[in-house]
Amino acid sequence: MKNKNYILVCIALMLSFSVFSQQGKQKRADTLFNKFSFVKAAKVYRELIQNNYNKDYATRQLADCYAYLRDPRNASRYYKSVVKQKNAPVEYYYKYAQSLRGMKKYDDSQVWLKRYKDSGGVVNANDFSKDINFITSVFGAKQQYFLDRVRFNSKYSDFGAFEHDGKVYFASARDEGVSIKRLYGWNEQPFLDVYVTDVGSKRNVDHTGKVKGDVNSIYHDGPITITKDGRTMYFSSNNFTKEAGEVKDKKGLTNMKIYRATLVDGEWTNIEDLSINGDNFSTQHPALNIDDTKLYFTSDRPGTKGGSDIWVIDIRPDGTLMELKNVGDTVNTESAEGFPFINNEGVLFFSSDGHTGLGLLDIFATIKGEDDDSIVDVINLGVPVNSNKDDFSFTMNPNGITGYFASNRKGGRGSDDIYAYHRKPVLHVEGVVTDAINTNPIANSVITLYDDNDNKIANMVTDENGYYQINIDRNKDYKIVASQDKYIDDYRTFTSKNIQTELITINANLLLNPVQDVIKLAELNNIYFDFNKYNIREDAALELDKIVSLMQNDYPEMVIRIESHTDSRGNLTYNDKLSIDRANSTYEYxxxxxxTPERITEHQGFGERRLTNGCEDGENCEEEDHQLNRRTQFIVVKME
Known part of the structure; x- marks a missing residue:
């Protein structure tokens, strides 16, 4: 009996030690999680699950670890178990929906988002069910961006590529040239440094490629931006100085700051802490506008709408920063926005997981209002810039055609890779439809676009200014037709073949002539001219006198237009001039x-462009047939 009791006591003690052991392990995992050491925390949570200790809690924490590590495949695997738990918090329905989206399982994602909403969850701006056709529209849109190879990626995180004066600056965790590696607990990679290489360089960039000077520290540094004159750099870095060391906030975190450096004898030095920084929030991802008078950045400072917002502040000529502003709710959501960039046209690009996207972080561009610089909307850049993973740190070179972004999508070399792109901007044809008589714009004209096989491919109506614009493909031939009631159709043919990539607009203005109840009166006969002459013959003078009598006596309000022509003999330029001379002589008579001059709206010459028969160049025609083409016609514009 004593032996039995002894055995029971031993078993109880072993169970107690096991429980204490698992409790200590969970405490350790939670500590790592709270310190953002998600790789190490995930390992311990997996052990807790294997030991079946507080399994539901450990599964939720493990799923969150993978979500923070931007690993939707593993995150969705564990969220799938979490949402089956009896008392799972409803926010995990939303997290599961997001992870499914990162796996391109868009239909399943919609199901769990709906379940989240039906369970009382509040959906923020990232309600990707609001546009049910978003995925189809993005994947079906005309591709503008095409990816190019980047040769300087590493197996670690690389992002923030910024091109300036023939060099590419970027942030990277590739520091393999040091004997003692310091690892960032979040993802167990080395800390970031700022590197530089020549544009187009084919060689790998090692630790010798770090920018010279005082920018790189023992913690995170980058990404950067540089002023147009190349003398000033703004860069992100941890809140750390050699004098004060690492500064932590109330939660024990070391936040990010934006510093300013100047170029002195080829080295970046004179590091300056900026007034926008603080110890208890992060400030990072600097970007400058085209004239270096505004600094855009990312921050979770007080007043931030979501996890992080895009902010902007004016830079005075003396370098002081004034007039801090949040860029507003059109850009910033309840989720996270970051990595701003301003191109030469003043368009703000940024990354967000709070706007309707393809996966995790997507890259967006802003749309400005017509009358001011206010931002009225954002658009998703679509594939291949965006993917179902994180896509961020978009930059565009001054040419507006090439640039860089970063992504952790499948197929890359490291965790985050830099991708180069070249852009083929959407090409469009545009123009104004006007009245040929009074040159006023014609609103609500029907514009129809045809391909070279006369197939109708687009149509629209002009606005109140007679203006139209239609997107077209490159390397095609087109015909465009303008139609309107009470007007004669006009058309133009044009081509988009062999044009420069930078060109985005082809102009095609159209003129419509009014349809008259009586276009030509019987009394207004044509007059004719001798070969190579423009003087008024006797027979022509008789006809002109009839017109004068008609206009002065019978139709005192009549307004006409004069059109003169030649036959096909002679070159085109000469015939154009000859027809103008004939129109002028008719007008002057x-x-x-x-x-009175106001009763003749126009007197135009059309050369040999409007032959009345088949007597074109090379045709064997009788003289009387050529004579029919050497004429002036009178078009009635107004009768009363």
């Missing part, structure tokens, strides 16, 4: 007989 009528004016000399007392017709």
């Amino acid at each position: 009528l004016i000399s007989k007392g017709i």
Whole structure:
């Protein structure tokens, strides 16, 4: 009996020691999690799950670890178990929906987002069910961006590529040239440093490629931006100085700051802490506008709408920073926005997981209002810039055609890789439809676009200014037709073949002539000219006198237009001039007989462009057939 009791006591003690051991392990995992050491925390949570200790809690924490590590495949695997738990918090339905989205399982993602909403969850701006056709529209949109190879990626995190004066600056955790490696607990990679290499360089960039000077510290440094004159750099870095060491906030975290450095004898030095920084919030991802008068950045400072917002502040000529502003709710959501960039046209690009996207972080561009610089909307850049993973740190070179971004998508070399792109901007044809008589714009004209096989491919109506714009493909031939009631159709043919990539607009203005109840009166006969002459013949003068009588006596309100022509003989330029001379002589004759100039809206020459028969160049025609083409016509514009 004593032996039995002894055995029971031993078993109880072993169980107690096991419980204490698992409790200590969970405490250790939670400590690592709270310190953002997600790789190490995930390992301990997996052990707790294997030992079946507080399994539901450990599974939730493990799923969150993978979400923070931007690993939607493993995150969704564990969230799938979490949402089956009896008392799982409803926010895990939302987290599961997000992880499924990162796996391109968009339909399943919609199901769990709906369940989250039906369970009382509040959906923020990242309600990707609001546009049910978003995925189809993005994948079906005309591709503008095409990816190019980048040769300087490493097996570690690389991002923030910024091109300036023939060099590419970027942030990287590739520091393998030191004997003692310091690892960042969040993802167990080395800390970031700022590197530079020549544009187009094919060699690998090692530790010797770090920027010279005092920018790089023992903690995170980068990404950066540089002023147009190349003398000033703004860069992100941990809140650390050689004098004060590492500064932590109330939660024990070392936040990010933006510092300013100047170039002195080829080295970046004179490091300056900026007034926008603080010890208890992060300030990072600097970007400058085209004239270096505004600094855009990311921060979770007080007043931030979501996890982080885009902010902007004016830079005075003396370098002081004034007029801090949040860029507003059109850009910033209840989720996270970051990595701003301003191109030469003043367009703000940024990354967000709070706007409708393809996965985790997506890259967006802003749309400005017509009358001011206010931001009225954002657009997703679509594939291949965006993917189902994180896509961020977008930059565009001054040419507006090439640039860089970063992504942790499948197929890369490291955790985050830099991708180069070249852009083929959407090409469009645009123009104004006007009245050929009074040159006023014609609103609500029907514009129809045809391909070279006369297939109709687009149509629209002009606005109140007679303006239209239609997107077209490159390397195609087109015909565009303008139609309107009470007007004669006009058309133009044009091509988008062999044009420069930078060109985004082809102009095609159209003129419509009014349809008259009586276009030509029987009394207004044509007059004719001798070969290579523009003087008024006797027979022509008789006809012109009839017109004068008609306009002065029968139709005192009549307004006409004069159109003169030649036959096909002679070159095109000469015939254009000859027809103008014929129009002028006709006009001058009528004016000399007392017709006021305002009653003749135009007197134009059309050369050989409007032959009345088949007597074109090379055709064997009789003289009387050529004579029919050497004419002036009179078009009635107004009767009363």
